[in-house]
Amino acid sequence: MIDTKNLKLSVASSPHVSSPAGTRNLMLDVLVALVPALIMAAYFFGPRALLLTAVSVAGCEFFEWAYRKALKKPGAAGDLSAAVTGVLLAFVCPVTLPYWTILVGDFFAIVIVKQLFGGLGQNFMNPALGGRAFLMMSYPVAMTTWVLPGTPNWAGIVSAADAVTGATPLSNDFMHSGVMPDGVSLMDMFVGNVGGCVGEISALMLLLGGIYLIWRGTIRVRIPAAFLGTVAALTFLFPKNGVGNVEWMAAQLCSGGLMLGAFFMATDYVTSPVTKKGELYFGVGCGLLTVLIRYFGGYPEGVSYAILIMNVCVWLLDKAGKPGRFGVTAEAKKAAREARKRAKKEAA
Amino acid sequence: MKLSFYGGVHPKEHKELTCAKAVESLRKAPAQVTLSMSMHVGAPCAPVVQVGDQVTVGQKIAAPTGLGAPIHASVSGKVVAIEPRPSCGGGKMMAVVIENDFQDTFASELTPHPDYDALAPEEIIDIIKEAGITGMGGAGFPTHVKISSGIGKVDTLIVNAAECEPYLTSDHRLMLEEGEWIIKGVKILMKTFGLDKAYIGIEDNKPDAIEKMRALAEGGVEVVACRTRYPQGAEKQLIQRITGREVPPGGLPAHVGCAVFNASTAAAVYDAVAEGKPLTRRIVTLTGGALNEPKNVLVPFGTPIAHLIEEAGGFRETPDRVLVGGPMMGIAVYDLSACTIKGNNGILCMTRAEAAEHVDAAACIRCGRCVNVCPMHLTPVYMHLYTEKRMWDEAEAMNLMDCIECGSCNYICPARVPLVQSFRMAKFEIRTLAMKRKAEAEKEAKKA
Numbered sequence: 001m002i003d004t005k006n007l008k009l010s011v012a013s014s015p016h017v018s019s020p021a022g023t024r025n026l027m028l029d030v031l032v033a034l035v036p037a038l039i040m041a042a043y044f045f046g047p048r049a050l051l052l053t054a055v056s057v058a059g060c061e062f063f064e065w066a067y068r069k070a071l072k073k074p075g076a077a078g079d080l081s082a083a084v085t086g087v088l089l090a091f092v093c094p095v096t097l098p099y100w101t102i103l104v105g106d107f108f109a110i111v112i113v114k115q116l117f118g119g120l121g122q123n124f125m126n127p128a129l130g131g132r133a134f135l136m137m138s139y140p141v142a143m144t145t146w147v148l149p150g151t152p153n154w155a156g157i158v159s160a161a162d163a164v165t166g167a168t169p170l171s172n173d174f175m176h177s178g179v180m181p182d183g184v185s186l187m188d189m190f191v192g193n194v195g196g197c198v199g200e201i202s203a204l205m206l207l208l209g210g211i212y213l214i215w216r217g218t219i220r221v222r223i224p225a226a227f228l229g230t231v232a233a234l235t236f237l238f239p240k241n242g243v244g245n246v247e248w249m250a251a252q253l254c255s256g257g258l259m260l261g262a263f264f265m266a267t268d269y270v271t272s273p274v275t276k277k278g279e280l281y282f283g284v285g286c287g288l289l290t291v292l293i294r295y296f297g298g299y300p301e302g303v304s305y306a307i308l309i310m311n312v313c314v315w316l317l318d319k320a321g322k323p324g325r326f327g328v329t330a331e332a333k334k335a336a337r338e339a340r341k342r343a344k345k346e347a348a
Numbered sequence: 349m350k351l352s353f354y355g356g357v358h359p360k361e362h363k364e365l366t367c368a369k370a371v372e373s374l375r376k377a378p379a380q381v382t383l384s385m386s387m388h389v390g391a392p393c394a395p396v397v398q399v400g401d402q403v404t405v406g407q408k409i410a411a412p413t414g415l416g417a418p419i420h421a422s423v424s425g426k427v428v429a430i431e432p433r434p435s436c437g438g439g440k441m442m443a444v445v446i447e448n449d450f451q452d453t454f455a456s457e458l459t460p461h462p463d464y465d466a467l468a469p470e471e472i473i474d475i476i477k478e479a480g481i482t483g484m485g486g487a488g489f490p491t492h493v494k495i496s497s498g499i500g501k502v503d504t505l506i507v508n509a510a511e512c513e514p515y516l517t518s519d520h521r522l523m524l525e526e527g528e529w530i531i532k533g534v535k536i537l538m539k540t541f542g543l544d545k546a547y548i549g550i551e552d553n554k555p556d557a558i559e560k561m562r563a564l565a566e567g568g569v570e571v572v573a574c575r576t577r578y579p580q581g582a583e584k585q586l587i588q589r590i591t592g593r594e595v596p597p598g599g600l601p602a603h604v605g606c607a608v609f610n611a612s613t614a615a616a617v618y619d620a621v622a623e624g625k626p627l628t629r630r631i632v633t634l635t636g637g638a639l640n641e642p643k644n645v646l647v648p649f650g651t652p653i654a655h656l657i658e659e660a661g662g663f664r665e666t667p668d669r670v671l672v673g674g675p676m677m678g679i680a681v682y683d684l685s686a687c688t689i690k691g692n693n694g695i696l697c698m699t700r701a702e703a704a705e706h707v708d709a710a711a712c713i714r715c716g717r718c719v720n721v722c723p724m725h726l727t728p729v730y731m732h733l734y735t736e737k738r739m740w741d742e743a744e745a746m747n748l749m750d751c752i753e754c755g756s757c758n759y760i761c762p763a764r765v766p767l768v769q770s771f772r773m774a775k776f777e778i779r780t781l782a783m784k785r786k787a788e789a790e791k792e793a794k795k796a
Contacts, residue, residue, distance in 0.1 A: 007666070008666070008682070009669055009670055009680070009681070009682050010668050010669040010680065010706070011669065011681075011682050011701070012669070012704070012769075013756050013766060013768050013772065014675075014676060014677050014678055014679065014680075014753070014755050014758075014765075014768060014770035015361075015675060015677070015704070015755030015759050015768065016669060016675045016676075016678065016703050016704055016706055017359050017514070017672060017676070017702070017703065017759060018673040018704040018705065018758070018759055018761070018764060019357070019359070019759055019760050019762075021760075022710075022760050022763075022764065023710055023713055023762045023763050023764050025762070026713075026715065026762050079710065081713070083420075115666075120710075120711040120713060121711040121712045121713045121714060121763075122711075123593075151712060154432065209784060215450070220716075220720065230547065232791065237355075258531050264792045269713045269714050269715040269716065270713055272716075273713075273716070274714055274716030274718075274719045274729050274730075275716075275719055275727060276653055276719075278645040279716075288500075306426070318727070318730070322727065322746075323725040323726070323727065324725060325597060325728075325747055326584070326594055326595075326723075326725045326727060326747075326750060327584075327594040327595050327596040327597050327599065327722045327750075328596065329594070333788065334598070348387065
């Protein structure tokens with residue numbers, strides 16, 4: 001029997017229902033979408049790829065927890081955002097990177113880039129890319145020593161010293177002059193049978209993950225579409241060294257961190273615009289900068305810096321992309337503009 | 349012309365609880381009804397009866413003091429108190445309490461006009477006014493004012509039967525059971541406005557109602573099946589869906605030549621004009637997982653919520669909250685002795701599992717879902733940021749005052765940020781600030 005006399009009723013402002021998807025669910029979706037690429041990495045690079053990713057996730061979660069604990073801030077662990085950062089950072093490092101080095105990167109990503117600016121939702125740079133940029137400057141050799149696929153061995157888990165390294169589509173030769181590495185076909189690049197960073201190699205698997213996220217509504221299609229579209233258009237129009245337009249475009253789309261960046265990094269909620277138009281500007285900007293860096297920059301790869309540069313423009317892009325006001329038609333807007341002009345003239 | 353509105357959400361509907369259940373009368377009439385003097389937008393009414401008076405169903409017991417419509421007794425009996433009583437909007441409101449003599453003696457000043465075609469628009473408006481009809485979709489704008497201020501400006505008449513709020517089915521049942529009164533009410537309204545075309549907007553999750561209304565519709569009344577997407581039944585969004593026009597900021601539907609009436613309001617217009625019945629009762633959906641027998645009932649205004657809960661078989665589970673209205677825009681009541689008013693289309697008793705979780709807001713992750721669902725093209729994420737920092741001018745510059753408080757952003761937010769609450773507060777602060785500035789400017793002007 002329910003005591004109707006002494007009911008304790010909740011009162012709250014409407015609405016009184018909420019969508020099933022909380023922050024944790026969204027992050028979990030992203031992790032799920034990254035699994036295919038991780039499987040491909042393990043297949044081509046061996047168990048070390050898995051272990052490096054696991055270490056990175058553990059490192060990120062630990063630094064997040066430790067920082068919040070040390071500063072007596074409410075616990076943010078459990079929302080899985082640090083785990084996403086951990087996976088992404090591992091994905092943009094070579095599989096041979098020493099474990100301690102990736103932990104340094106984790107520390108920079110979580111503590112410096114994310115927590116010092118206020119924690120989840122407050123950072124203005126993508127933490128994983130911030131971490132990568134830091135590692136890239138601090139340990140340039142380790143960060144650009146890429147293993148060729150198909151040489152996994154269990155010994156590599158402890159020491160990566162005897163791994164076979166070599167030229168990959170990421171090397172300067174290809175990016176800057178269009179000379180494809182020997183024995184690498186477009187199909188290899190699409191599937192991921194190429195040298196490169198842990199999670200970047202398989203365009204196919206990243207594409208699957210991206211489509212999954214769009215299908216789930218976790219990310220919106222605008223940023224990746226604008227990003228990839230811009231890169232595709234520019235590389236199609238300006239091929240290098242007599243490579244066919246389509247072939248060059250396909251190679252560019254499948255190489256480097258483009259797929260990972262377009263679907264998983266540029267769409268990072270915190271560091272991307274929220275407005276429709278802002279998202280398009282952001283995607284186009286990322287694509288443009290990526291191609292510029294690849295064609296003219298000193299670095300072999302442009303995706304991460306392109307996204308980082310666009311990250312700091314987000315507020316501006318959202319301002320520029322502010323949606324048109326409901327009920328204000330194009331004519332009304334024009335009339336208002338003209339009225340303002342007239343007023344200015346009269347004032348002058 | 350793209351006939352849709354931008355954004356919106358699709359919460360779980362839960363309409364199956366009551367949508368197949370025919371409207372019933374109350375098994376037991378309430379022993380007392382408490383008629384609030386604030387049943388509508390505008391100034392509260394003033395009682396025209398005294399304690400001890402004998403009243404009949406349909407007798408006018410309160411008259412408007414400003415913008416408003418009269419209130420009529422919903423049961424016959426004796427006035428036992430005129431005092432502030434708990435209101436379903438929170439707090440207390442002046443109310444007339446009538447003790448029911450269970451005779452249901454009916455007497456009204458209105459005369460039936462079965463030949464209503466012969467009436468002049470002014471006469472119809474007068475009848476609607478005297479019948480105490482106000483918008484029955486929730487907001488409660490006095491209907492006669494809407495008509496008289498719209499004549500000449502309005503070229504499109506729209507009947508809102510979208511019923512986009514989850515759980516509620518009162519309009520759905522009304523269409524199925526008394527659809528002809530809605531159509532006749534619409535024809536009366538069309539005649540009053542001098543229009544020969546009207547639209548009835550129904551969400552396509554009610555195919556039986558669409559079919560029924562299409563079969564009944566005649567003489568310029570067109571039924572429009574709308575996509576099931578909350579807030580399809582918000583006035584501005586329904587106008588956008590049906591005409592492609594956008595009501596300007598701060599404007600009324602009349603500014604784009606539209607007048608929107610709720611389906612129940614249209615039926616009430618027919619009741620008043622043709623049958624001479626003032627507005628004293630309505631269909632209310634009693635629903636939610638916490639009730640034993642969810643159903644639709646015909647309820648005299650002023651019936652206590654506690655009485656209606658008993659009508660629905662009482663609680664089967666301890667409710668987390670009891671709402672007046674639907675889950676997206678309804679008001680949570682804390683006192684079950686509060687009584688129904690003209691705009692109450694549902695009493696929703698939600699279990700803990702059904703209602704939004706009791707959690708503190710997590711950090712906003714700027715996912716932008718709020719921006720993508722806002723039917724008013726706003727950027728809730730930035731509006732909330734400015735509100736939190738009490739930057740009212742900046743918040744207003746984000747067009748915060750355009751917010752219709754539909755709750756779509758709040759519903760979709762993965763961090764569970766109480767956005768609507770934040771914007772309600774911001775609106776209040778922005779209005780206060782504007783008044784303060786105006787007063788200061790006037791003072792300055794006086795000095796000079």
